[in-house]
Amino acid sequence: MALPLLDARELVKHYGNVEALRGASFTAHAGEVVALVGDNGAGKSTLVKCLSGVARPDSGTILLDGTPVVLDSPVAARALGIETVYQDLAVAPDLDPAANLFLGRELRRGGLLGKLGVLDKREMRRRAVASFHDLGVSLPDVDVPIGALSGGQRQSVAVARSVVWASRLVFMDEPTAALGVVQRERVLDVIRRVRDQGMAVVLISHNMPEVLAVADRVEVLRLGRRVARFDAATTTVEELVGAMTGALSQEDA
């Protein structure tokens, strides 16, 4: 097998006396969707935080393309091409989709105006429209605050923002929670497109049929450790639930 894009080994993370990760490992390859599943409290969120630079593990190693990296801030992770779609969206509802897409990475005009911090709004809007088109995100209006859009459209913008800026890996924490059926399909479409562009997508979800529908592989976390790895094509919901609850375990996970 090819060298994994992301290879996290034996991560340990304490919050006070609580041991959230007890030597958790995780692997993701370029061009695949990996689902990270586990019961509540299994350590999924903590693991994603450690891998996206929001939290630092107490011990363990993170290899990116085989090279050890230190992810001490979200900015550091982003510099390495790792983006995250947060469960609570984290968009600015009063700003329009283009402004949200470029939030914190605004394009400036050339020359003196740019040095004064003047934004190139036209170019940002143009690129945003192009990106939404490429990702199949259809918005009724790109000039209104995204607070005025539907939940699914807002979610699509949040997903698009991560995808546009990611060059290697995107974490998506429950990206389809609270979405209707049609909107959910749209987001899953975007996930497949991103994978087809050669990026790794890590999907965190509670929805097992959805996981099996979109993921190539599944890694199961239980009590702060990886307890099982599955090929999505040959796995059943029962097997996943069994691994999550501890009824089933794999020696080599």
Place this chain on the structure above:
Amino acid sequence: MSRTTVALVSTALLLTACGGGGQIGDTGGTGDAKKMVLIPGVAAEPFYISMECGFREAASAAGYEVDVQAPAKFDATLQTPIVTGVLANKPGAVLIAPTDDKAMAGPMRQLKDAGIKVVEVDTKLEDTSIASSTISSDNEQGGRLAARTLAELVGDRPGSVLVLNTKAGTSTTDARAAGFEEEVKKHPNLKYVGQQYTDNEPDQAASKVTATLSANPDLIGVFATNLNTGEGAATGLRNAGKTGVVNLVGFDASPKQVEDLRGGAVQALIAQDPATIGRTGVEQAVAALEGKPVQRDIETDLVALTKADMEANSKYFYRQRC
């Protein structure tokens, strides 16, 4: 909002402190009857400093030890702890300018109950049973004087006249405005266009003067009932290029106002006589302490200062220090 909050908290603290039946003033000590304390309405204002000068002079001459304790703001919540603090020392008499005609009644009654003679200066309580005597300016007379002075400045020329008041319900400035209105009607060449409130903000005073100029281009006189309205009115007239054309009559005679009178930004000032208030207060306090007859209410006259006669009346200028 802030003041209300502070007031509420202070009241709550006071209530707590006073709980349990006793009174803070119940020290039982003898105190110092040969001591007299002045509690002005606010620290460092020329009006009260001038009053303090008269007070110190008269009280020292009468052989009393003097002390002055002023709150940082014209605020009952700040004046109350000063009163209770003074109470602990049991002076013979306290001259006080109550900062609230109701809220200060409680603390001042404690003074009286402790056997201290209380004399009100400048302002007074609603409850007249506490103080032995009250000495204040006759503000209505001041307003009438302002109208007469304005009429003299204007002569026979006809024109509109405006009053700039502070906040609705301020008893002193309302009395000044009322006196002015009453008197100005005796001068048929002066058309009284009413009073405007300014929230005691100079910028509003300036705006109302220029607005009145727009509506009444024949404006010939403005009576500003206190320091801030006077400063705002002077600014408005300056901006309109009407300084000296419209006669501005101000109230009080603090150094900046006297300077404006000298410089021509203001044409007349109605000065109170705070030094006399302070001296008279001492006289009444001494009379009360010695068991002699006391005059319950005394109103001191105000004087008009114009550029022509100001130097002769320089004793009426308010002072920054004694």
Place this chain on the structure above:
Amino acid sequence: MTPRTGLRRRLVGANTLWIAVVLLVLIAVFGALRPDAVLTAFTLQTTLVETSVLLVLSVGMTYVIITAGIDLSVGSVLVFSGVTSAMTMNALHDGNATTAGWGVVLVGLLVALASGAAWGLVNGLLIARTGIPPLIVTLGSFGAALGAGQLISNGSNVAGVPDVLSDTLGTGTWFGVPNLVLLAAAVTAVGALVLGTTAFGRHTYAIGSNEEAARRAGIPVTRHLVRVYLLAGVLAGLAGFMALAYFRVASITGHDTDNLNAIAAVVLGGTSLFGGAGSVVGTVLGVFIPAVLRKGFVIVGVNVYWQPIAVALVLVAAVWLDQSRRRARDKR
């Protein structure tokens, strides 16, 4: 969709347009009642001069409120800056700066700006670093700045403003336009451009709209908030200096409600107290509505007690409009 229709729809959708309509209606009504007195160059000129100081305060307040913050201290900082500036100028010129030259005035300006900056920095650091709500922090500095001003001025107004300052900035004109108005207009224009076109402005909106999203997007939220309060402080310092030139005295008691007037102007102008939305253009309109109301009422001779009631009605209506617009949006 063409930019033209987008622009038209934006205009119609913005609160700013309705506020502008309200302002024009007010002017039209007063103008119809007293055309000889209202529609004159004199009334225009004096109205502009009288709103200049408040306008500068309100520009800074606009930034603060867009971050979902509030600054109650601006009026006190104005007083403090005026006092320090006037006292410095007096000290440099033997106790009375009335006849002092431009060098002294320049020092006075720098002192005023630095005084404002100092309070702004204190506000910003406390709000951004400690997480104490802006309402509480600036309520504290509201009292503290005024107290400090009273302390150093001994509680009384400070006179002795240089004539060269009050004759030029205070009452001077340039081709018929008062210099004070020019300065306020320049500050407003720069404030509007920075807010509307730069990354600084964009980040201000983002923080007010969703602070956590801004932080995760890599915007230095703490640093930015400090800068916004610093800006409000510096502008309050400048306003203090302008008031000095305008009134020729540093008034201690005359600015008790400046903070509320500035907040009212910003909110009237369509800036949301919840943050994330608003504009400097709206604030300009919001400054003028109460000013026009007050002036118009005096000119047409309306009962003085109606004035605060009318201003209050317009303010409450504007906020109600803003909230119902947001509710309509969030329902979707």
